[in-house]
Amino acid sequence: MGELRVIECRGGAGERGRSHGEQLRNEVRDFYAAWVDHTCSQSGATEQDLISYGGAHLPASREYAPDLVEELEGIAAGAGVPFERIFLMNCFDEVACHGPSIIKAGLHGCTAFAATGVATADGRSYVGQGWDMPPLCPPYLLRLIGDDQPDALLVSHPGLVGGTGVNEHGLAIVWNTLKAKDVGLGVPALFVARKALQATELAELVGNVIGSQRANGMNFVAADSAAAINLELSATRYHTTYCTGILAHANHFEAPEFLELEADSPLVAPDTLLRSGRMRVLLEEKRGLIDLEALQSIMADHAGAPGSICRHDAKGFTTVVSVIYVPSERAMWATNGNPCVEPFMRYSLEAGE
Numbered sequence: 001m002g003e004l005r006v007i008e009c010r011g012g013a014g015e016r017g018r019s020h021g022e023q024l025r026n027e028v029r030d031f032y033a034a035w036v037d038h039t040c041s042q043s044g045a046t047e048q049d050l051i052s053y054g055g056a057h058l059p060a061s062r063e064y065a066p067d068l069v070e071e072l073e074g075i076a077a078g079a080g081v082p083f084e085r086i087f088l089m090n091c092f093d094e095v096a097c098h099g100p101s102i103i104k105a106g107l108h109g110c111t112a113f114a115a116t117g118v119a120t121a122d123g124r125s126y127v128g129q130g131w132d133m134p135p136l137c138p139p140y141l142l143r144l145i146g147d148d149q150p151d152a153l154l155v156s157h158p159g160l161v162g163g164t165g166v167n168e169h170g171l172a173i174v175w176n177t178l179k180a181k182d183v184g185l186g187v188p189a190l191f192v193a194r195k196a197l198q199a200t201e202l203a204e205l206v207g208n209v210i211g212s213q214r215a216n217g218m219n220f221v222a223a224d225s226a227a228a229i230n231l232e233l234s235a236t237r238y239h240t241t242y243c244t245g246i247l248a249h250a251n252h253f254e255a256p257e258f259l260e261l262e263a264d265s266p267l268v269a270p271d272t273l274l275r276s277g278r279m280r281v282l283l284e285e286k287r288g289l290i291d292l293e294a295l296q297s298i299m300a301d302h303a304g305a306p307g308s309i310c311r312h313d314a315k316g317f318t319t320v321v322s323v324i325y326v327p328s329e330r331a332m333w334a335t336n337g338n339p340c341v342e343p344f345m346r347y348s349l350e351a352g353e
Contacts, residue, residue: 001336003345004321010145013067017074020142020159021081027138027158028079032089034136039095050095054088060186060213061087065195067148068161075159089159093189094215097179097263109317111275111309112174112221112249113298114228115283119245121291127223128324128332129174130299130309130339131155131163132317139321139336141347149198153332153349155321161190164323166332167197168349171205172325173222176251179263180217180234189218196220202227210238217261219249225328234261245287248279269315271307278303292333292344295324300340310340 007023009016021028036047045053062069072090076083088095112129120126131139142154142162154165166172173196175189192212199205202224209220209231220231228243232255239255241247251272253262266273282298283290299309299322306314310322322339325332330349335342 001342004139004141004334004336004347006141006143006347008143008145012147013070014074016144016146017071018078019074021075021078024140024158025079028075028081028086031136031138031158032081032085035089035092038134038136051084051088053095054091055084056185057091057094057188057215058087060215061188061191064187064212065191068191068194071161079159081159086159090161090190091188093177093218097177097216098183109251109269109271109275109307109311109314110174110176111279112176112219113279113283114221114223114230114243114247115245115290115295116223116226116228116243117245119283119287119290121289124326124328125223125225125228126290126292126295126324126326127172127174127221127228128295128299128322129164129176129221130311130319131321131323132311133320134316135313135318135320137320141334143349150200151349152197153330153347154197155323155334161194162197163190163193165193165197166325166327166330166349167199168330169200170225170327170330171197171199171202171222172327173197173205173220174323174325175221176219176249178217178219178232178234178251178253179265180261181263182235182237182261183216184235186213186215186235188215192218193220196222202229206231206240209233217253221247221249223325223327232258234258237261246280246283248276248283250276250279252276269307271304271314274304275307275309279309292324292326296333296339296344299324300338302340310338312338
């Protein structure tokens with residue numbers, strides 16, 4: 001499949017969004033149509049049901065990150081697509097977990113990790129994940145050069161403000177979908193991830209995440225060049241685990257005090273219980289020797305297939321991108337597809353690298 005296409009967008013929020021929309025005009029339209037058709041067929045909801053549900057999250061989003069709403073307005077203008085459709089796409093995680101008719105056919109299956117300090121061969125931090133989505137979701141990289149925020153390199157899809165990423169201050173973040181019982185109206189997960197990368201230090205990033213009015217559960221693994229932390233969140237509560245060498249997480253709550261808030265993720269997709277454990281075991285086996293080569297091999301693991309770390313069409317989801325961030329380099333190593341067949345390539349915040 002070759003390299004991931006990199007879309008570079010510069011300027012203020014509206015300018016960045018318009019550039020995004022103009023560069024991916026056809027892709028945004030095609031992605032919206034395919035995603036809505038897929039979602040409605042799986043859930044029984046209508047397009048208007050989805051738009052109404054997504055729009056209910058807009059007030060909290062404007063309060064939390066008005067610049068990101070402005071960026072989406074720019075994407076809508078650049079792509080020639082109504083804003084309500086663009087905002088709906090950016091609520092894809094909330095729609096899938098707690099939309100007007102909950103989708104039972106499949107859940108996001110991302111497996112995330114961090115490795116730091118004595119666990120790595122060079123003492124540096126690494127953080128990454130398999131980005132598991134329906135095959136209809138085309139992956140792109142966004143290189144955002146902002147007048148009003150730190151520059152960032154993000155994994156994304158057409159019309160979205162971003163998924164995971166690394167910024168110019170050497171902060172990286174990845175995340176897993178969680179389903180919580182205390183769901184409500186609030187900020188989409190994509191907004192929380194982007195707001196996190198507007199930070200200049202790890203403590204500020206943590207504050208941006210735990211201070212959000214979340215609509216759903218989610219788990220973030222964040223790192224700078226020397227440290228990493230896991231942030232497990234329901235819509236109203238959070239639990240943190242500081243990384244003492246390795247971290248692994250999938251799509252279920254692991255903090256004992258959160259088990260009462262667990263919805264049906266382990267029942268719908270029990271492979272989550274295996275993937276997090278498998279990731280932890282593989283990292284532990286390489287403790288002290290973890291480097292890019294070891295991590296690339298781990299990300300291609302098929303134990304428990306098809307719902308494995310490297311996922312192949314398990315309940316409609318596949319690994320569309322596998323990514324390893326190196327915060328100290330402000331860079332990522334990523335695949336365009338399954339890491340067992342597609343090579344990891346290096347992408348940097350610096351154009352041309």
